[in-house]
Amino acid sequence: MGTNRILIIDDEEIIRKETAEYLTLRGHSVSAAASADEAFVMIGASKPDIIMLDLRMPGVDGLTLLTKIKEQFPDIEVIMVTGHGDTRSVIDAVRGGAVDFCLKPSNAKEIEQALDRAARAHELTKRLKAAEERCALLEKELHDLKKQNR
Incomplete structure (x- = not known):
């Protein structure tokens, strides 16, 4: 589903490298971070559409990081990845x-399906936001017209 800007957040270097290589070959723009601190710097710099986030990392748990990401960057779609799925x-x-x-190790089909779902969700979120902005503008114009006709 087109080219996406993807950030991989995983403490395992081999996972970051292999996933980044695969996604780059598939035409995506990929960056990777090994920690939560590094991730937030990269989110600000690269403005990813999608984040692939490891559930268990040293220092901060993936669910806590997910909450922080969604609070600060609600338009970014997040795919959780773990080797310890329950x-x-x-x-x-x-x-x-x-x-x-997605469970680790993920196969190519599983990754592609998750990315397709995330990309569709990201696109729908962008469209909804644009429609809401147009609606707000139309409401303002209507309000202004009503004011003029009084």
Whole structure:
């Protein structure tokens, strides 16, 4: 579904490198971060459309990081990735705003499907935001016209 700006946040270097290589070959613009601090710097700099976020990292848990990302950057879609999948984590991630959840090691098809869903969600969010802005502008124009006709 087109080219996306993707940020991979994972403490495992091999996972970051292999995933970044694969996504780059698929035509995406990819950056990677090994920690939460590095991730927030990169989010500000690269403005990703989609983040692939490891659930378990040293220092900060992925669900906590997910919450912070969605609070500060609600338009970014997040795919949670973990080698330790359990039902509770999946439920918590989705409730926290994740658009999808992949288990490590992920196969190419699983990654592509998750990215397609995230890209569609990102596009729909952009369209909704644009429609809301147009609606607000039309409401203002209508209000101004009513004022003039009084």
